[in-house]
Amino acid sequence: MRKFSVLIAAMALAGCSVTPDYQPPHVEADELYLYQHTEGVSTTPVEQPYWWTRFNDPELDALVATVQQQNISLQVAQLRVQSARAYHTAVATAKIPTISVGGGYQHYRLSEYDPLAGGALTATMPDFGQPGAGQPLNLLDRDNGAFAVGVNVSWELDLAGRLDAMDSLAGIRLEQAEILRQATLQMVTVEAVHNYLQYRGAQARIAIAERNIAQQTQTLELVERLVDSGYGSELDLAQARALLAATRSTLPMLHSAEKAHLHRLATLLGEGAAATSQRFGDRPLPEITQTVPVGLKSDLLQRRPDIALAEREMAALNQEVGIAIAARYPKVYLTGSPMTLAENFGDLFASGSDAWLASVGVNWTLFDGGRGEALVTMQEARFQQAALAYQHRVNGAFNEVETALMAYGNQQAHRDQIEQAAEQARLAASKARSLYRAGLVDYLTVLDAQRQVNLMEDAALMAQLNTAEHLLFLHKALGGDWQLPEGEDA
Numbered sequence: 459m460r461k462f463s464v465l466i467a468a469m470a471l472a473g474c475s476v477t478p479d480y481q482p483p484h485v486e487a488d489e490l491y492l493y494q495h496t497e498g499v500s501t502t503p504v505e506q507p508y509w510w511t512r513f514n515d516p517e518l519d520a521l522v523a524t525v526q527q528q529n530i531s532l533q534v535a536q537l538r539v540q541s542a543r544a545y546h547t548a549v550a551t552a553k554i555p556t557i558s559v560g561g562g563y564q565h566y567r568l569s570e571y572d573p574l575a576g577g578a579l580t581a582t583m584p585d586f587g588q589p590g591a592g593q594p595l596n597l598l599d600r601d602n603g604a605f606a607v608g609v610n611v612s613w614e615l616d617l618a619g620r621l622d623a624m625d626s627l628a629g630i631r632l633e634q635a636e637i638l639r640q641a642t643l644q645m646v647t648v649e650a651v652h653n654y655l656q657y658r659g660a661q662a663r664i665a666i667a668e669r670n671i672a673q674q675t676q677t678l679e680l681v682e683r684l685v686d687s688g689y690g691s692e693l694d695l696a697q698a699r700a701l702l703a704a705t706r707s708t709l710p711m712l713h714s715a716e717k718a719h720l721h722r723l724a725t726l727l728g729e730g731a732a733a734t735s736q737r738f739g740d741r742p743l744p745e746i747t748q749t750v751p752v753g754l755k756s757d758l759l760q761r762r763p764d765i766a767l768a769e770r771e772m773a774a775l776n777q778e779v780g781i782a783i784a785a786r787y788p789k790v791y792l793t794g795s796p797m798t799l800a801e802n803f804g805d806l807f808a809s810g811s812d813a814w815l816a817s818v819g820v821n822w823t824l825f826d827g828g829r830g831e832a833l834v835t836m837q838e839a840r841f842q843q844a845a846l847a848y849q850h851r852v853n854g855a856f857n858e859v860e861t862a863l864m865a866y867g868n869q870q871a872h873r874d875q876i877e878q879a880a881e882q883a884r885l886a887a888s889k890a891r892s893l894y895r896a897g898l899v900d901y902l903t904v905l906d907a908q909r910q911v912n913l914m915e916d917a918a919l920m921a922q923l924n925t926a927e928h929l930l931f932l933h934k935a936l937g938g939d940w941q942l943p944e945g946e947d948a
Contacts, residue, residue: 475619476787477626477780480773483845485852487755492860494752496867499932502751507939510651513744513926518654521723521737525650526942528728532646535639542628542635549628552614553621561607563803568600605806608797608813615792620784627777634770641763644940650726651930653719658743659923660716663916667708670912674702677891677908681901694901701905705912743919745926752863752936755856761937762855768848775841782837786830788822855935862932869928873921880914887911 494501511519526532570579578598616622678698684690717731724734759765796814800806823830890907893899 474617475622475780476783477619477623478776480776482769483772483848485756485759485849487852487856489754489756491752491755491863494863496863497870498866499750499752499863501753508942509933509938510647512746512748515741515744517738517741518651518744521654521727522647522650523942524737525646525726526643529646529726530728531642532639535635535642539632539635539639542632546625546628546632550625553616553625555611555613558610559608560610561605563603563605565601565603568598568602570600602801604799604801605803606797606799607806608795608799611792611794613792615790617790618784618787620781620787620789623777623780623784627774627781630770630774630777634767634774637763637767637770640941641767644763644934644937646726647940648930648934650723652927653722653726655743655923655926655930657716657719657723657738658741659919660712660719661740662743662919662923664709664712664716666912666915666919667705667712670705670908670915671702671709674698674705674908677904678702690901694905697902697905701909743922743926745922746929750866750929750932752859752932755859758855758859758937759852763937765848765851765855765937768844768851772841772844772848775837775844779834779837779841782830782834785833786823788820791819791821793817793819859932859935862928862935866925866928866932869921869925873918873925876914876918876921880911880918883907883910883914 490501508519510522568575568579572579575598579600614621678695681690681694681698685692685695720735721731724731727734794814794816796812798806798811799813800808800811805811887904887907887910890899890904894901894904
């Protein structure tokens with residue numbers, strides 16, 4: 459009687475959930491960044507979608523738009539979203555009755571040696587002094603058959619909210635698939651912008667090297683004429699040739715870098731390198747001069763896909779805890795099968811051919827050696843791990859933005875100094891050439907001045923490229939929306 463009372467109490471829980479209440483985690487953080495006063499940034503809200511368009515490079519804009527449409531990894535991520543959406547739909551249907559319709563013909567033969575029905579098949583008339591003694595009674599026919607058409611309805615009562623928790627879990631997994639797609643979109647877009655910048659940077663460095671080669675070739679011709687006329691030295695000639703050869707030696711590596719980044723862009727676009735190369739003309743390395751809005755630290759929690767994914771993992775594991783708890787409660791099943799049944803097909807829908815079967819089933823594990831409790835403990839521990847992972851991810855995101863801000867500010871200062879050094883190197887080289895023509899300095903001074911120009915011009919270009927790269931990584935650290943509107947060509 460006590461067990462029956464417990465069962466009745468459990469059935470009263472139908473529609474009630476034993477899943478622990480979940481609240482998104484609260485994070486304590488300073489509102490402002492440590493390096494908020496970095497040159498080129500502001501604390502205004504981050505409202506700059508498609509920030510790369512501020513490079514004012516239409517080829518870059520078209521590249522990003524095409525990558526977001528053609529990239530294979532993005533297509534795979536979208537298919538995962540579709541799969542997760544279909545799984546959510548499938549899980550949600552477990553809460554509603556399942557109805558199926560069937561029909562057919564069944565024929566069966568009874569065994570004369572069947573322990574239950576065999577006696578009825580072989581029974582004979584007893585001898586009571588009446589005619590017919592010993593004759594078969596034919597209580598049952600050995601061969602039987604029937605036509606049947608019916609409906610089967612089955613339904614599991616969600617006593618402790620197990621099915622609701624499974625539905626919620628599938629919905630959270632769908633949200634995670636969508637967040638992963640956004641993360642993939644961001645990663646692919648970052649890679650596209652990065653490789654485009656490096657591609658243009660390699661081209662710009664090639665142009666600098668070729669310009670220096672042309673100047674050094676002219677200088678070498680001048681030295682050769684001076685040597686031929688007896689006014690120059692063989693030392694000057696050897697040094698001029700050495701400088702020219704050293705500059706020329708940089709070209710193969712720069713061409714390799716150019717092609718490597720072109721091929722990476724082709725991979726991102728899902729096409730061949732030949733088709734990708736036709737997308738680009740001759741353009742300088744792009745740069746942005748506007749300030750970067752970084753917003754507040756608390757805003758970061760809503761913009762970063764990795765943080766959103768970690769929070770949704772906590773919510774998912776909370777539902778896993780609920781499912782493990784609910785698994786320890788009874789499961790009650792209701793089934794019903796109304797049908798029509800007749801030996802002859804013509805009688806299948808006649809009056810009196812109706813039949814039905816209904817049942818209530820209960821499944822309750824009363825003893826499992828502590829397995830159910832252990833599973834609950836395991837899921838609770840996984841939830842605590844997810845909570846710690848979330849905190850770790852948030853701390854990492856804050857520090858990543860701080861690092862990006864600090865590096866961006868230092869890179870701008872580095873670029874300013876390099877550009878000043880390059881300007882002074884060009885001025886020194888011009889004066890050295892004038893003094894050499896006047897016979898006031900030897901050619902070693904000219905070569906050293908020209909070498910400094912080569913180094914500083916290349917360093918200035920690298921500083922410009924690195925500034926753009928730091929800007930890219932700052933925007934990546936800040937998260938935000940990287941999705942172009944459907945069908946937009948940027």
